[in-house]
Amino acid sequence: MIEAIDLRRTYHTTTGVIRRKRLDVEAVRGVSFAVERGELFGLLGPNGAGKTTTIKMLITLLLPTSGKARVLDRDVVDDAREVRKRIGYVFGGDRGLYERLSAHDNLRYFAELYGVSGAAQRKRIDEVVELVGLKGREKERVEGYSRGMRQRLHIARGILHDPEVVFLDEPTIGVDPVGARDLRQTIADLVAVGKTVLLTTHYMFEADALCDRIAVIAKGQIVGEGTPEELKGRVEGGRVTEIEVFGVDEPTVGRLREIVGVTAVSVEEREQRQVLVVQTSGEREVTAPLLAQLDGFEVGRVASREPTLEDAYVALVTE
Amino acid sequence: MTTLRVVWTGLVVHFKITSRSPFAIGVGATWPIVNATLAYFMYRAGGTPQTLLYASLGSAVAGIFSMIAIDASGAIQRQRFWGTLELLIAAPVRFALVLLPMTIAVASVGIYCLATTLVWGRLVYGIPLPLEHPLAFVLAVPATLISVGVLGFALCMVLVRFRWAGQIGNSLEYPVWIVSGLLFPIAVLPAWSHPISWALATTWGMQALLHGALGGPVWRDLGMCALLSLVYGVIGFSIVDRFLDAARRSASLSLT
Numbered sequence: 270m271i272e273a274i275d276l277r278r279t280y281h282t283t284t285g286v287i288r289r290k291r292l293d294v295e296a297v298r299g300v301s302f303a304v305e306r307g308e309l310f311g312l313l314g315p316n317g318a319g320k321t322t323t324i325k326m327l328i329t330l331l332l333p334t335s336g337k338a339r340v341l342d343r344d345v346v347d348d349a350r351e352v353r354k355r356i357g358y359v360f361g362g363d364r365g366l367y368e369r370l371s372a373h374d375n376l377r378y379f380a381e382l383y384g385v386s387g388a389a390q391r392k393r394i395d396e397v398v399e400l401v402g403l404k405g406r407e408k409e410r411v412e413g414y415s416r417g418m419r420q421r422l423h424i425a426r427g428i429l430h431d432p433e434v435v436f437l438d439e440p441t442i443g444v445d446p447v448g449a450r451d452l453r454q455t456i457a458d459l460v461a462v463g464k465t466v467l468l469t470t471h472y473m474f475e476a477d478a479l480c481d482r483i484a485v486i487a488k489g490q491i492v493g494e495g496t497p498e499e500l501k502g503r504v505e506g507g508r509v510t511e512i513e514v515f516g517v518d519e520p521t522v523g524r525l526r527e528i529v530g531v532t533a534v535s536v537e538e539r540e541q542r543q544v545l546v547v548q549t550s551g552e553r554e555v556t557a558p559l560l561a562q563l564d565g566f567e568v569g570r571v572a573s574r575e576p577t578l579e580d581a582y583v584a585l586v587t588e
Numbered sequence: 589m590t591t592l593r594v595v596w597t598g599l600v601v602h603f604k605i606t607s608r609s610p611f612a613i614g615v616g617a618t619w620p621i622v623n624a625t626l627a628y629f630m631y632r633a634g635g636t637p638q639t640l641l642y643a644s645l646g647s648a649v650a651g652i653f654s655m656i657a658i659d660a661s662g663a664i665q666r667q668r669f670w671g672t673l674e675l676l677i678a679a680p681v682r683f684a685l686v687l688l689p690m691t692i693a694v695a696s697v698g699i700y701c702l703a704t705t706l707v708w709g710r711l712v713y714g715i716p717l718p719l720e721h722p723l724a725f726v727l728a729v730p731a732t733l734i735s736v737g738v739l740g741f742a743l744c745m746v747l748v749r750f751r752w753a754g755q756i757g758n759s760l761e762y763p764v765w766i767v768s769g770l771l772f773p774i775a776v777l778p779a780w781s782h783p784i785s786w787a788l789a790t791t792w793g794m795q796a797l798l799h800g801a802l803g804g805p806v807w808r809d810l811g812m813c814a815l816l817s818l819v820y821g822v823i824g825f826s827i828v829d830r831f832l833d834a835a836r837r838s839a840s841l842s843l844t
Contacts, residue, residue: 280839281838325674328678329678329836330674330677330678330836331836331839332833332836332837350680351680353678353679353680354680358675358678360671362671364669364670364671364672365670365671365672365675366670366671366672367601367605367670367672368670369604369605369608369609370601370604370605374601374604377597377601378597378598378601379675379679381593381594381597381598381681382594382676382679382680382681382686383679383680383681384590384680384681387593426675
């Protein structure tokens with residue numbers, strides 16, 4: 270259904286005023302993956318990893334610098350209009366809606382742009398409004414909507430023309446926990462009715478709960494791919510040690526990474542303190558060498574636990 | 589049929605959006621009053637009613653062009669800010685059919701400019717509105733709005749391609765007013781500038797309104813409005829796909 274083959278995208282930018290210098294930024298560097306029919310495929314990665322650039326190439330908004338991509342057996346460059354007819358695109362955040370119009374007017378306009386026939390429009394708009402839980406509110410202007418309602422309207426707009434493939438770019442970003450849970454249910458419902466979904470997110474639990482398969486992307490490259498269980502399996506047998514510390518510096522974190530048995534170290538800032546999340550292979554005890562390297566820093570709580578998908582993800586993106 | 593429905597729905601939607609914009613209404617309603625007042629005091633010394641009507645209609649058409657120059661060029665930037673430009677381009681319908689009603693809708697808000705100017709001139713300064721050709725005058729209103737709107741459509745294609753082009757609209761405002769004869773007749777301008785005047789819908793829209801009111805070759809003016817609409821439309825439609833491909837290559841569709 271969706272196929273990316275060695276997809277690359279370089280952005281060109283310039284710096285300086287008088288002596289302008291051209292800079293090339295490689296946002297996507299040879300991404301390849303395939304999504305099967307009816308699958309919910311997650312593209313997971315930190316900010317700036319290349320998720321949105323990849324999705325924009327797949328939905329024909331950006332031309333790849335090189336590589337190939339096909340959606341529903343149609344090339345995204347040569348056959349853009351045919352691809353557009355058959356896909357839906359939803360992104361997260363407040364933007365992407367006409368605030369001075371009602372939800373119904375927004376949907377009516379996009380129904381027209383996506384070729385939903387006049388006779389079918391009313392029925393289809395009623396269906397999607399019902400599906401996303403906006404029934405009874407659709408005549409209100411969007412400017413009065415909460416973030417969660419806007420996001421549900423985004424989804425309604427994206428599936429108005431009943432596309433076979435739906436691209437969701439961080440759809441729950443900035444939505445409160447209850448709203449996000451409802452949205453995740455809506456996404457699960459899309460797959461239940463047979464849609465193929467490509468979801469980008471940087472929320473681990475979201476990917477874990479929803480996705481059949483996940484590709485982890487970092488610095489423009491796929492660094493891991495598999496089911497959530499397979500990815501978790503990559504850190505199975507390992508251990509995670511969390512160390513609460515005050516004022517640790519980057520050179521010290523670098524030295525922790527060099528300790529034999531340590532596979533990844535990440536730092537979480539929590540007000541004045543930091544929590545070092547140290548992943549180890551589990552084959553050797555590393556707590557003592559870790560604490561030795563932290564000699565001179567104020568160390569708080571030290572705890573050890575089993576690894577999670579988040580740890581697998583951190584290990585992949587920090588490799 | 590589908591094409592007409594897309595254009596019609598776009599017109600209704602964008603007219604609603606624009607007419608609910610306090611800025612657009614503010615510009616449309618107040619600028620012509622200011623312009624009409626300035627023109628009245630400038631022209632009253634030479635003071636025939638025809639001169640005053642010229643100034644009044646000139647202010648109205650200047651207001652319509654201002655809507656296009658500022659608001660239609662701003663419309664593309666606003667679509668970018670609202671995050672809807674990418675969604676409009678990602679739709680399977682030809683982008684020209686999305687953009688055309690958007691700019692015509694913005695120009696249509698210029699009806700406020702026309703009405704405000706004429707009512708203000710009549711009530712405050714007693715400028716008469718004789719209608720030598722009432723039917724032609726009525727036809728001249730949509731002809732002016734549509735032809736200026738299609739001119740805005742062709743200009744907007746540049747804004748889709750180049751993010752920095754948002755400033756172009758503002759800088760075009762005064763030169764177009766002058767060269768179109770909205771402030772004084774183009775006969776007083778140097779001969780080399782006349783072809784530029786003839787290529788602008790604002791010139792013929794102004795002439796159509798003036799000749800509809802005072803008498804003159806109004807059908808020629810309306811024909812020129814129609815012809816220029818066609819020419820601008822053909823230019824816009826012929827460059828749209830090329831400019832969109834360039835925008836997709838340079839990643840200039842979104843803000844980031």
